[in-house]
Amino acid sequence: MNKNTLYITFDGLSDPLGQSQILPYVCGLAQSGFHVNVLSCEKKERLRKEKTTILSAIDKLPISWNYILYDAEGGMLSRFFYILRIWNLARKTHRKKNIELVHCRSYLASLIGLAFKRRFKIPFVFDMRGFWADERLDGGIWKEGKPIEAFFYSYFKKKEKQFLSESDAVISLTHAGLKELNAQFPKNNLDERTTIIPCCTNTDKFSRKAVKPVDSLVDVSSNDHVLIYTGSIGTWYYTKEMIDCILIWKQLIPNLKLLILTKDAEELDKILTNYTLEQRKIIISASASYKDVPAYLSIAKAAIFFIKPAYSKIASSPTKMAECWAMGLPIITNSGIGDNDLYFNTNKGGVLVEGFSTPDYRSACQSYLSLSADPDHYRSIALNHFDTSMAIAKYVAIYKKLTAKS
Numbered sequence: 213m214n215k216n217t218l219y220i221t222f223d224g225l226s227d228p229l230g231q232s233q234i235l236p237y238v239c240g241l242a243q244s245g246f247h248v249n250v251l252s253c254e255k256k257e258r259l260r261k262e263k264t265t266i267l268s269a270i271d272k273l274p275i276s277w278n279y280i281l282y283d284a285e286g287g288m289l290s291r292f293f294y295i296l297r298i299w300n301l302a303r304k305t306h307r308k309k310n311i312e313l314v315h316c317r318s319y320l321a322s323l324i325g326l327a328f329k330r331r332f333k334i335p336f337v338f339d340m341r342g343f344w345a346d347e348r349l350d351g352g353i354w355k356e357g358k359p360i361e362a363f364f365y366s367y368f369k370k371k372e373k374q375f376l377s378e379s380d381a382v383i384s385l386t387h388a389g390l391k392e393l394n395a396q397f398p399k400n401n402l403d404e405r406t407t408i409i410p411c412c413t414n415t416d417k418f419s420r421k422a423v424k425p426v427d428s429l430v431d432v433s434s435n436d437h438v439l440i441y442t443g444s445i446g447t448w449y450y451t452k453e454m455i456d457c458i459l460i461w462k463q464l465i466p467n468l469k470l471l472i473l474t475k476d477a478e479e480l481d482k483i484l485t486n487y488t489l490e491q492r493k494i495i496i497s498a499s500a501s502y503k504d505v506p507a508y509l510s511i512a513k514a515a516i517f518f519i520k521p522a523y524s525k526i527a528s529s530p531t532k533m534a535e536c537w538a539m540g541l542p543i544i545t546n547s548g549i550g551d552n553d554l555y556f557n558t559n560k561g562g563v564l565v566e567g568f569s570t571p572d573y574r575s576a577c578q579s580y581l582s583l584s585a586d587p588d589h590y591r592s593i594a595l596n597h598f599d600t601s602m603a604i605a606k607y608v609a610i611y612k613k614l615t616a617k618s
């Protein structure tokens with residue numbers, strides 16, 4: 213008989229992140245002997261578009277999915293209302309199904325997981341997904357000068373300490389993040405309870421052999437040297453710096469073009485107003501559903517993205533890295549993010565830009581031009597470190613260990 217577990221996430225299964233970083237793991241756990249009861253927060257429009265796809269993915273698997281509708285525009289106080297609603301759903305689920313483990317994705321969900329651990333003595337998995345409170349401060353979402361936001365930061369840093377000390381298992385995205393946690397909390401025996409699981413990808417779907425190029429969908433030719441950016445515009449991602457870098461690189465690679473794949477068209481347009489029409493000619497933008505991303509990646513010679521250097525980013529593992537390497541693309545990004553130094557310096561995954569100046573960009577371009585052109589080399593990084601099946605195996609091992617005690 214499958215053991216009942218509870219998976220709580222404030223990211224929706226209908227979000228692109230949910231489809232790449234939640235749904236595959238939930239399905240993998242369900243195929244490994246667990247009944248997974250998922251509680252999520254869904255955005256109305258995305259749910260309308262993706263609900264059928266999600267239901268098809270979990271059909272015939274021991275997965276029960278309940279959700280509440282969620283408005284991403286609400287403030288932090290409104291989040292506590294959502295937490296209360298998910299808490300009530302979680303209690304009802306436990307009463308009906310006798311939950312044996314609660315798995316919480318990030319900090320908001322972990323408020324419920326910690327309460328479950330204390331009240332019902334149920335094993336609690338703190339899947340921290342990075343330094344959430346510090347990310348909000350570093351990203352300017354919270355400001356220390358605003359008393360209410362300073363209170364929220366202090367509150368969640370206190371809860372972070374409790375999550376780390378009282379959880380039965382911790383998931384860190386990076387070795388660098390775990391090293392920092394050990395320095396802060398040396399008495400918590402975190403090495404014994406922590407598993408490193410970076411953001412992974414389905415290397416069968418993200419494979420050049422599995423897709424057909426979509427040159428006809430974008431304005432590129434076979435002679436263009438295309439670099440691609442995928443994902444959000446703003447907050448953490450340095451879009452302007454990336455475009456500045458591309459403009460410098462074009463001096464050395466005359467047929468260079470930048471393809472930006474994003475749903476944030478308005479934000480991108482605001483940034484592009486800083487450039488001349490001539491400069492903008494090398495930039496192509498498009499929007500695509502998650503399932504079409506591999507086809508767009510297949511057009512490119514390499515991927516590029518810059519992330520705001522900040523303390524919290526040592527615990528970050530961008531999903532796009534796994535996806536791009538799986539497609540055989542070298543990556544151009546900046547140093548100091550997560551375990552980048554390991555994957556780029558040891559595994560030769562691409563080019564690390566040391567700064568955001570013209571000399572830095574020129575130096576990076578010279579390094580790029582001397583990189584290996586073998587797609588199999590870059591794909592091997594994904595196969596060896598970022599394959600979804602590897603992540604699922606680690607989650608299954610944690611679940612089996614903790615439910616064996618219950």
